[in-house]
Amino acid sequence: METIKVIIAGPRGRMGKEAVQLIAGQEHMELVAVLDHRYDGKLLSEVVEFSNAEVQIYTNIEECLQNTKADVLVDLTTPEFGYIHTKTALEYGVRPVVGTTGFTKEQLEELTQLAERKGIGCIIAPNFAIGAVLMMKFSQMAAKYFKDIEIIEMHHDQKLDAPSGTAVKTAEMISQAREEKIQGHPEEKETIDGARGANFEGMRIHSVRLPGLIAHQEVLLGADGQTLTIRHDSYNRASFMSGVKVSIETVLNLETLVYGLENILD
Ligand SMILES: NC(=O)C1=CN([C@@H]2O[C@H](COP(=O)(O)OP(=O)(O)OC[C@H]3O[C@@H](n4cnc5c(N)ncnc54)[C@H](O)[C@@H]3O)[C@@H](O)[C@H]2O)C=CC1
Ligand SMILES: O=C(O)C1=N[C@H](C(=O)O)C[C@H](O)C1
Numbered sequence: 001m002e003t004i005k006v007i008i009a010g011p012r013g014r015m016g017k018e019a020v021q022l023i024a025g026q027e028h029m030e031l032v033a034v035l036d037h038r039y040d041g042k043l044l045s046e047v048v049e050f051s052n053a054e055v056q057i058y059t060n061i062e063e064c065l066q067n068t069k070a071d072v073l074v075d076l077t078t079p080e081f082g083y084i085h086t087k088t089a090l091e092y093g094v095r096p097v098v099g100t101t102g103f104t105k106e107q108l109e110e111l112t113q114l115a116e117r118k119g120i121g122c123i124i125a126p127n128f129a130i131g132a133v134l135m136m137k138f139s140q141m142a143a144k145y146f147k148d149i150e151i152i153e154m155h156h157d158q159k160l161d162a163p164s165g166t167a168v169k170t171a172e173m174i175s176q177a178r179e180e181k182i183q184g185h186p187e188e189k190e191t192i193d194g195a196r197g198a199n200f201e202g203m204r205i206h207s208v209r210l211p212g213l214i215a216h217q218e219v220l221l222g223a224d225g226q227t228l229t230i231r232h233d234s235y236n237r238a239s240f241m242s243g244v245k246v247s248i249e250t251v252l253n254l255e256t257l258v259y260g261l262e263n264i265l266d
Helices: 014-024 061-067 079-091 105-118 130-142 165-175 237-251
Strands: 004-009 029-035 072-075 095-098 122-124 148-155 198-200 203-209 215-223 226-234 257-259
Touching: 004 014, 004 061, 004 079, 004 237, 014 029, 014 237, 029 061, 061 079, 072 079, 072 237, 079 095, 079 105, 079 122, 095 237, 105 122, 105 257, 122 237, 130 165, 130 215, 130 226, 130 237, 148 165, 165 198, 165 203, 165 215, 226 237
Parallel strands: 004 029, 004 072, 072 095, 095 122, 122 257, 148 203
Antiparallel strands: 148 215, 198 203, 215 226
16 A cells, blocks of 8 residues: 555644544554644654654645645644645645535535535544444434434533534434424523523534533434434544545545545444
8 A cells, every 4th residue: 555645734733643643643644744824844753752754744734735745635724724724735736635624605605616626535533433424424313303402512621623524414314304393482581591492493502612522422312202412422533534644645536525434344
């Protein structure tokens, strides 16, 4: 197998750190550069303790892509920069694997069209954990029988986007199996704004943010006299790494943008 040359954007972040260590442990992958918003020109090993990778830090994505012959850019940054990085990588013919969440529908559509025009692969995965992907699929299956659904996602309090990318993806997958339905009492009123959560085709999404949490989600499905609860918990960020690995390997063989890990797993 040929060595896959990888750039990681956001290498000092909670996910980025794990991804740097993931690549270091793969014989068929090589970290060729990292993209940060600080420490331009320094080596990663000079600014972090967790890695001895002697790869250059770039703060300018175009310069980074021009100077390195990368195959894949893994983005684990913020919605604002993740979008810019993904778009620029596609324009340079470098395949993006994007874990960053919080992109708008319009941004996803634009990136889909750009990947199509360029004829190169891109994977945008709101959740790389296999258990989370199964939770979404099981919820979609159950929604055929349970039309009343509330999603409760729970994350650490440093998270920028709400609802989480996973909650949005879950609602989108469920909506493929469920007719739009207004839930609750037709005359219900919120006496405090937001009490009923976000409204996605009548389903409700509630976002909890607390220190101590990592990434958790419950999908509650209700019907007459019964409820079904489907829950997934990530207790560490290593739980996402097998999904990052398979995405890096798979994106090389794609010619379009794939949104969601469920679309590339057997
Ligand atoms: N798809 C998945 O399975 C998962 C996705 N995520 C998503 O990944 C993203 C990152 O999450 P965390 O690592 O928890 O956040 P974090 O805040 O720990 O890390 C983000 C990193 O991005 C860096 N950054 C900010 N602007 C940048 C720029 N312009 N260029 C390069 N780097 C820049 C920051 O310095 C920081 O180190 C979030 O959008 C989060 O929702 C998080 C966990 C799992
Ligand atoms: O920010 C996080 O931590 C996570 N973000 C992703 C999301 O928004 O769904 C995936 C996972 O839930 C962790």
